[in-house]
Amino acid sequence: MLKNKVEEVLDKVRPMLQADGGDVELVEVTDNGIVKVKLQGACHGCPMAQMTLKNGIERLLLKEIPSLKGVEAVQD
Template sequence: MLDKNSIESALNDIRPALLADGGNVEFIDVNDEGDVLVRLQGACAGCPSATMTLKMGIERAIREKVPGVRSVQAIM
């Protein structure tokens, strides 16, 4: 099982950039396979660039700090 505190820490690193654009991200869960579930909030939830933000920003930040992450997926 991946360390949830490390995932939260990685999200805290990227959070200021999201907040600056009127958005945010909420950590939901991580499963035994390494799939991280997050919820995009605020402006990020309906943004046309949400997929790019998720993959190039949020997922990258988590993978840099937390080995073993297989994917990061946004839920509604």
């Protein structure tokens, strides 16, 4: 299942985020291939969060799962 595969890829990113006091939670994978995540801890509100999202999380997800279209952060 696609959601499980996304979780596996996020598990590869988590140690880097957790080392900086943050984390990422998978909210949903939409039918049109958009992964929605919630940045947590130190990542939430961090000025570098958008760069982490695009250059780290999104790049790895699109590399590992080419059928995805992108990654978006959602707020509470």
